[in-house]
Amino acid sequence: MTAQGAEQVIGSLRNILGDRIVTSMSVREHHSRDISRFPPVLPDAVVFPRTEEEVVQIVRLCAEHRVPVVPVGATSSLDGHIIPVRGGITINMREMNQIREIRPEDMLAVVEPGVTRKQLNTALRDTGLTFPIDPGADASIGGMAATRASGTTAVRYGTMRENVMALRVVTPDGTVIWTGSRAKKSSTGYDLTHLYVGSEGTLGIITEVTVRLHPIPEKVSSAICTFPDVKSAVEAVIAAVQYGIPVARVEFLDETAIGAVNSYSKLNLKVAPTLFFEFTGTPAWAAEQAQIAEEITASCGGTGFQWSTDADERNRLWQARHDLLWAARALQPGFDIYTGDVCVPISRLAESIVAAREDMDASHLKGVVLGHVGDGNYHTLYLIDPNKPEDYAEAERLADRLVERALAVGGTASGEHGLGLGKLKFMRKEHGAAVDIMKRIKQALDPLGIMNPGKMGQEG
Amino acid sequence: MTAQGAEQVIGSLRNILGDRIVTSMSVREHHSRDISRFPPVLPDAVVFPRTEEEVVQIVRLCAEHRVPVVPVGATSSLDGHIIPVRGGITINMREMNQIREIRPEDMLAVVEPGVTRKQLNTALRDTGLTFPIDPGADASIGGMAATRASGTTAVRYGTMRENVMALRVVTPDGTVIWTGSRAKKSSTGYDLTHLYVGSEGTLGIITEVTVRLHPIPEKVSSAICTFPDVKSAVEAVIAAVQYGIPVARVEFLDETAIGAVNSYSKLNLKVAPTLFFEFTGTPAWAAEQAQIAEEITASCGGTGFQWSTDADERNRLWQARHDLLWAARALQPGFDIYTGDVCVPISRLAESIVAAREDMDASHLKGVVLGHVGDGNYHTLYLIDPNKPEDYAEAERLADRLVERALAVGGTASGEHGLGLGKLKFMRKEHGAAVDIMKRIKQALDPLGIMNPGKMGQEG
Structure with a gap:
């Protein structure tokens, strides 16, 4: 870390950002850690840009002075992603939170990176469409793209890998590029969208995300089923997916998890390896899926298959699943x-x-x-x-x-x-010699090594 | 092109490949062109490797002597991809055509790049699974991955972008890497699979492809519907997709196309802008989709909606659609x-x-x-x-x-x-300054510029 460089950058950024560059200990501390075990490291300053042009200016100054840049979204990542291990400037994107465009016919939305998934879904309320990727936390969509997030609905809708259509990115030398297009498919050029999705802030800073939207299903129903052991539960899932049932979610909880949920969420579930299903579609199709799933689970040794179209009961069940982290903690x-x-x-x-x-x-x-x-x-x-x-x-x-x-x-x-x-x-x-290809890409795209240094593109 | 270098490479390759390196004019001419308008260019030789190790040896020799390398699959690409514009060695992958593994539980298959999509589907016959990507030609799966191919089923199953899980690649210096994994999702490292998919042989040579498989639907039905104009036909498609009908295919033919099809395939379709639909699922669900589609098309001005579950009639209709190229030619x-x-x-x-x-x-x-x-x-x-x-x-x-x-x-x-x-x-x-990022990647991964030179990674 070039402490002197950071000071110069901070001085110049004050002129551009005013009170949106913060060097107070409390804000720096907040950006020094996540919930992981890794020791906190203070950034030299935290900035809150409101426009892509401000991001460009920040990055150009940091490049000029060789100061590390660490972009962060809702800071809900779990494994040290956002810890500025070499200090420098942390760019908190939360004030770039405008929904730029919703295009129902094209089933896409264009958002700034600080927009959270719940914020987007609120804005989609009257369109009949939804952004279904659900990592649990109300993460920012820029952060979700940067970490290739997914969650309980990935079995049906894929991850951010499948749901980011296009990006705008500020590269480490302060150039603005766009990747992808608004077309659903393309065969022109290297797939840069997928290169930046999941790159964890090490190749550039995402300043706009175009995401796919999906129809809100007419009917949602849920089911729960217990099994004598893990193996039979997983066999039921394999059979259901092979059959072609487009389950919206299918979650496994082991006996200890069920015990925790019962206690924390005041439920009375049978303590056994358990699957939670969600089925969506037209009323008839959602019912047919549940019926096929019941047959399949029974043939795999499942018992007590309970299907419900009652929204309250379903919400109570899925809320319990979502609260599992807290339920486990309460053990x-x-x-x-x-x-x-x-x-x-x-x-x-x-x-x-x-x-x-x-x-x-x-x-x-x-x-x-x-x-x-x-x-x-x-x-x-x-x-x-x-x-x-x-x-x-x-x-x-x-x-x-x-x-x-x-x-x-x-x-x-x-x-x-x-x-x-x-x-x-x-x-x-995991990746063998492909790690050397990743390093070459990192070196080619961030030759100064200022983008979230010490993370992806290097070896641990 | 270094003619001298090519001669040395050819000499060395004869020792390795025997009669699987061919310099006859007829074979070179066959590999000098495609159906595009671009002038043919002869490769210096065409090689037919049978193993990844042979590909490594070929690439290492070409790298040593700075000789261009152009990988080709079934040579069914359409726009000059495989023309060796700077001569060199064309690697025809057709003899690497083993299906290495079919894993029904994981719904994946691992194939050599010369395996064609029809060959794979024949091998899948007893599994209840299918590889549905259908670009029309019986393309090789390596070539389909290299060109990010798709076709009529992309609306339902996506393109090769969504259906390649992992690759083995020989890099331009002859290193073997693998990308991706057999897990359905991953958040570790830059997404190299998507970088090589669609890179048209300019970053390395694909020597193995792991593809997703999908359940063969229980029921397939088709429908046809005519419209007063293009706009109403497209509006019907938008409404159907927004409704969430998972159409397996939906193809548009204009009046001239219908005329050509009628004449070539001895059909008697009404000459008007027309949609061909295919619905799949359980019998009840496929029927419900068709019923919803009928309501939607009618509300958009569509007439004469004809739904059929008869396999012969459906095959006749889709065969006519597939034969459209020949039907148009017959005009x-x-x-x-x-x-x-x-x-x-x-x-x-x-x-x-x-x-x-x-x-x-x-x-x-x-x-x-x-x-x-x-x-x-x-x-x-x-x-x-x-x-x-x-x-x-x-x-x-x-x-x-x-x-x-x-x-x-x-x-x-x-x-x-x-x-x-x-x-x-x-x-x-199309890509603006992102082209410079693509060039940097090309330069970083193929610094000698030997991989399919004059194509992607350069500007036209």
Whole structure:
């Protein structure tokens, strides 16, 4: 970090941004950490641009003085992505929060990066359309694009990978480019949209996102079903997807997770490996999907299939699922959560979850296993005493074992949380010599290495 | 081209490949051209590797001697992609045609690049799964990945962009890398899979493709409907997609196209702007989709909606659609076809098609307009006398006007045929300063410039 350079940049930016460049300790501290285990690092200043032109000016000054630049959205990423490990200027995009265009006929919306997913869906209220990608937190759409976010609906709608059509990006030398188009497909040129989606702020700063919208289904129904073991639950999911049922969501909760949910959300669910389904479509088609799913789950050993079209009951169930993080936390009040995240080929999902559970049972840490099982993506939540470094170390050991097993069966080190600082160490193991190609791209597009340094494009 | 270098490479390759390096004039001529207007250029030799290791050896020799390398699949690309404009070695991948793995539970297949889509679907026969991407020709899957191919089913299944999960690639220095994984989603590292998909052989040579498979629908039905004008036909498509009907295909044919089809395929369709639909699902759901589509088309002025679940009738109709190229050609026997290809935001599709038709009517060339209208992708087929250079020039002028209009409304210069040599000239207009980013990537990944030179990554 060039402290002197940062001072010069801060001085120049005051003239441009006025009180939207902040160097107070409280704001710098807020931008020094996330919920991960990584030690906080203070940025030299935090800026709040309102226009793309301001972003250009910020980046040009930082390039001139070789000062690191770290873009952040709603700061809800989980694995150290936004920690400015080499100091510099953190660009908080929250004031670039205008919805620029909604085009119902083209089923797309054009938003500034600070627009959150809930904000967009509120604005879509009268269009019959929705932006369905749901990572849980009310993340910013720029941040979701930068981290290739997904969540419970990815089995039906894909991730940000499938739902970003076009971007505007300020490159590390302060040039504005656009990628993609408003056409649904294209065969012209290298696919830069997908290169920037998931690049975690290491190649440029996203200043506009064009996202796909989807029709709000006429009918939404849900179902819940319990299984004698993990394997039969996963087999039911495989059979349902192979059959072609376009499930909107299908979530797995292990017995410990169900116990936590029962206690936290005052439910009375049977304590067993459980699938939560959501079906959407016309009323007849949503009902038919549920009926086929009931037959399939029964043939896989599922019992107690309960289907409901009642919105209140459905909301109560899904709210319980969404509150699982808090429910797990309540298992040991005062403890923190350490999260594991991998994605495996679905044929290897049952054995992966079983192994994760066995590891947990053999450890002194409590925890739960849950999964977006239609995608082969699952999470572990380990409860750790914030005052015990050995708890952190044990959780990291267990989460790393998830990754090692996932990579051994052709999976990936992160299904949706991203690389951040936590998964850099697995890059070579997962991607082999392709890591050298990634480094060459990083070097070619950010030759000064100022964009979110110490993250993707380097090795851990 | 370094003629001396090529000779040395050819000499060395004979030791490795034996009679699978061919320098006969007939084979070189076959690899010197496609159906486009671009002048043929002979490769110095054509090689037919059988293994990835052979590809590595070929590329290493070419890199050492700075000899261009042009990979080709089934040679069904349309716009000069495979013409070795600077000579060198053409690598024909047809003998790398093994299906390495079919994993029904993970709904994926792993194939060598020379496997064709029909070959794969034959191998899938007993799995209940299909590889649905259908560009018309029985293209190789490696070539389809390299050109980001799509076709009539893209409205339902996406393009190769959405259906390639992972690749193995020999980079221009002869390193083997893999991209992606067998997990359905991932948040680790730059998205190299999407960078190589659609890169038209300019960044490396694809030696293995992992593709997504999809369930074969229980029921397939089709429908046909005529409209008073283009606008009402397109409005019906927009309404159907906004409603959330997952149409498997929806194709537009203009009056001239219907006339050609009637004459060539001995049909008796009403001569009017027409939509061909295909619906899939359970029997009840496919029927419901057709019923909703009938209501929607009627409300947009459509008449004569004919729905059929009869496989013979459906096949006859879709065969007629697939034979449209030949039907158009038969309008003026002995003439060639010059193809236009753009994709626009669907809200601008009607005006775009109307303008294309008006241009055609004002020209001395005959032709037809057809479209994969659910995507906003449409084509023009211009009939040209192969002995009249002025016909070529006029067709190019008309096709270029399509592109200019598409770009003016936020569309793209090519929906699915790709850049090749024909669309290079539009790169700067479509992508602006992003072209410089593409050039930097090309330079970083192929510093010697040996991979399919004179194509993507350069400007026309």
